[in-house]
Amino acid sequence: MKKFVTATALAAALLSGAAYAATMAPMAMYQQQPTDIMASKFIGMRLYATETPITADMMVKSGAEKDWDDIGEINEVILSRQGEVKAVVLGVGGFLGIGEKDVAIAMKDVKFVRDGDGPDDYFLVVNANKQMLTDAPAYKAPSTTMANNTATTPAQTGTADNTAMIRPDIKRDGYRASDMKDLTSETLTGAHVYGAKDEDIGEVDKLVLNADGTVKQLVLDIGGFLGMGEHRIAVPLNQANIMRNEKGDDVRVYVDATKEKLKAQPEYTN
Numbered sequence: 001m002k003k004f005v006t007a008t009a010l011a012a013a014l015l016s017g018a019a020y021a022a023t024m025a026p027m028a029m030y031q032q033q034p035t036d037i038m039a040s041k042f043i044g045m046r047l048y049a050t051e052t053p054i055t056a057d058m059m060v061k062s063g064a065e066k067d068w069d070d071i072g073e074i075n076e077v078i079l080s081r082q083g084e085v086k087a088v089v090l091g092v093g094g095f096l097g098i099g100e101k102d103v104a105i106a107m108k109d110v111k112f113v114r115d116g117d118g119p120d121d122y123f124l125v126v127n128a129n130k131q132m133l134t135d136a137p138a139y140k141a142p143s144t145t146m147a148n149n150t151a152t153t154p155a156q157t158g159t160a161d162n163t164a165m166i167r168p169d170i171k172r173d174g175y176r177a178s179d180m181k182d183l184t185s186e187t188l189t190g191a192h193v194y195g196a197k198d199e200d201i202g203e204v205d206k207l208v209l210n211a212d213g214t215v216k217q218l219v220l221d222i223g224g225f226l227g228m229g230e231h232r233i234a235v236p237l238n239q240a241n242i243m244r245n246e247k248g249d250d251v252r253v254y255v256d257a258t259k260e261k262l263k264a265q266p267e268y269t270n
Contacts, residue, residue, distance in 0.1 A: 006119060034119045043256070044073050044196070047090055047110070049128040056111045065123055071133060073094045073262050074124075076166070078104065089139050091260040096134050100264050104139040111172055165239045168196040168256035175252065178244035187251050188242070193220050196256040201225040204253055205232055208270075218253065219268050226263050233265040 048068035072242035076089035085107045093100030105126060113125045184205055193202045210216045215237050223231035241254040 008127040025174075028265050031126055039077065043074055043077060044258075045075060045124055045167065047088070047105070048125045049130075049133065050124055050125060051127065051129050054111050054113055054125055057114060058111075059114050060123075064113075068123075068125060069095060069130065071126075071128075073258055073260075075102070075258060091147050091258070091264065092133050092136075093260070096130060097198070100260055102264065103133065103136045104105065104162050125237055126244055165235065165255055165261070166259045168241050168254050170241050170243060170254045172198075172252075174242060175243040175250075178242045178251065178252060183242065183244075188215075188218070188253075190253040191242075191253050193222070194255045195256060195258075196254065199225075201255075201259075201262065208234060220253075231263075232268040233262065234268040 015244045047070075048065055049071045050068040052067075057165060064217060071092035072092045074090050077085055078087040078089065080086050087104040087106050087221045089102050089104050091100050093104050093111050096233050109128075110126050111125050111127075113123045115123065163226050189206060191204045192200055193204060202220050202225050205219045205221040207215050208217040208219060217234040217236055218240055219232050219234050221230060221232050223229050235255060239255065242255060244250070
């Protein structure tokens, strides 16, 4: 009798689960469109400014960008929690003839301008002049970081007013993403650091640890790449991609940042 009751209960549970699953709406799988743009490609694109009126998706003649002002490279994208792109962040100091500063431009003001019929035949352009960008307030990211899902103060991280970098998605023949449990302080310290385009930007100077001994930050020496004396910055572990070759005798650290963005990072002095 007991076995019969147990079997009956199990059958009822399975039928209940099947009935619940049947009421769930199927998840729609997205099919990429030819005009869609990958975020990994969008970050790093150049942004141009012109005072000539422009509209979204307008067609211009080949070479039209020569008459525009190249104002900078997109370093960051700001999303809402609903997934909407709210703004892009770029450094505009060189274009303005002043010290480097980041500005955030609303995505609604960025126009895709075509110079051909191919999916990659476009430029990103805003209607603006140099004075408008000079007067724009500098963008400052929140001073707290999300590493380890805990908010820390600038004094704790050494990265006050740091525009967080995005962990680059790197694929390199013979290398794979390395789990931190497979790495030691000895193998990481001195490891070469590369940008997302494989440029050698420096090396790991030392590690900053949490109280439990896990790695909190990587301190990078990037002075030579920036063309200056020793300059160290602290990068949270979740903003770096650590790769190791199949033989295990070469470790590479990748960060996604331009020279301008690296130079703007506060120096680590601890």
